[in-house]
Amino acid sequence: MSQTEGAEKPGTRAEMREETERLILDAAERVFADSGFGGATMQAIAEACALPKANLHYYFSSKEKLYRQVVERIFTVWLEAADSFETSASPEVALRRYITRKMQLSREYRHGSKVWANEVMHGAPIIQDYLEITLRDWTESRVAVIRRWVDAGDIQPVDPRWLLYMIWATTQHYADFAHQIETLNNGPMSDAQWQEATGTVCAIILRGIGLDAGDAVAET
Amino acid sequence: MSQTEGAEKPGTRAEMREETERLILDAAERVFADSGFGGATMQAIAEACALPKANLHYYFSSKEKLYRQVVERIFTVWLEAADSFETSASPEVALRRYITRKMQLSREYRHGSKVWANEVMHGAPIIQDYLEITLRDWTESRVAVIRRWVDAGDIQPVDPRWLLYMIWATTQHYADFAHQIETLNNGPMSDAQWQEATGTVCAIILRGIGLDAGDAVAET
C-alpha cells in the first residue's frame, strides 16, 4: 500500500532492495558467464557491481542461491521467447518468428545464454527440475504442432525434435560462441550482419523442411 | 633407439610415461567437461584416474598446463575432422561427409567437445592463438570454397560463414547439450536415433541451400 508504486528513481523501502538485487544479479550474470560457476568468485561479482562482498551475502544467502536466481531469471526470458512460437500460426510464420526472436535474444542476452549453456553442459545440477517439467512440457506441445504439420503435408517429414534442436543450437550459437565468431569476424557483428545472419538461418531452415523461404537467402 | 618401439602392454621406460599421461588426460577431460576449468579440482581429477594428487603435478607441472594439453588434444581431433571437408568434392559430398563426421565426433568425443565449448564461451583465455591462426586459416579456405559454389550457382547465395556456423552449432549441440537432449529423450540416443538425426541435419542443410537432399529427410 501507500506509495509503493512505480516511482522513477529512488523508490520507497523495498523498492531499493529490488534495485540492489537486480544490480547484483546483473553483475553475477556477467561473471558467471565469463568464468562458470566454479570459476566465478563472490569477490569478482562484488567488484563487478562495486559493492562490498558482504552485501552480496546479505541479499543472497549463498553463492549457490545467487547462481540459482541468475539461472531462473534466464529461464524466464527463454520462456517468454518460447511464446513467440505460436501454435496457431502457419509453419512459415511460427518458425520465422520464433527463430528471429531467438536470434534477438542471443544478441541481447549473451551472458544469460552462456550461463544457461554452462549449466546444461555440466549436467544441470541446479535446474534439472526445469528441464524435466517446464522445458519438457513446452517441447512436447511444440513437437505435437510440428508433427501435425508433417501429417498434413505442410512440411517435409522430419522428427520434430531434430528440427527444434537445430533451431536452438543455431540461434544460441551466436551468443555462446560469440567470442569465436567475433575473432573470425575481426570484431563484433554489425546490425546488418545480425540481420543477414538471421535471414540466412530462417531461409535455410524453412527451405530445408520444404517451405518457401520467401525472398533470397541473403537479404541485405 | 633400441626397443622404444610399439610393445603391447607394459612398454619400455618412457612408454609407461606416455600411458600414464594419457590416463591423466582422459580423466582430466571428463572432469573439466563436467565442472569447467574453475570448478574442476586436481583432487577430483586424481580420484578420476585413481592416482595420488602429487603424481599429477609430476607429469603436468600445473593445473593450467594440464588443461592446456587437454584443449590442445581436442583441437587436434577437430582438425582431423575438418579434413573431411574436402575442397575438391562436390557440395553435396563435401558437406554431407563433413556433417556426418562432425556428428560422429559429437557422439564419440562428448567430453572434448564440452571442454572446447567451455573454453570458447569463456573467451578462449588459453587457446586464443589457435582461434586466430589455425581456425581462421581453415575457415577462410572453406569460405573461399563455398563462395565458389555460390558464384557457380551450385548452391543458393549464402554468406559462407553463416552456413559454417550453422553446421558447427547443430552438430556440436548433440555433444554440448547432450544432457538436455537425453532428459527430453528419456535416456541416451539410440544408434537409430543418431543415424536419423544425422540424416535430418544433412537433409535440412543441403535442401536449405538448394541442393538435392537425396532421399527423404528422415531415413530409418
Next chain:
DNA sequence: GTCTATAGATTGATAGAC
C-alpha cells in the same frame, strides 16, 4: 542496511621419505 575484519574450509602446489 552497509561495511571491515576474520573465521573455517578448500585449493594448487611442493617437500621429502621410500
Next chain:
DNA sequence: GTCTATCAATCTATAGAC
C-alpha cells in the same frame, strides 16, 4: 617414479561495529 604430509594462498561465509 610414487606417495604422504603439509604449506601458502584463496575462497565462502559470518561476526560485529557503525
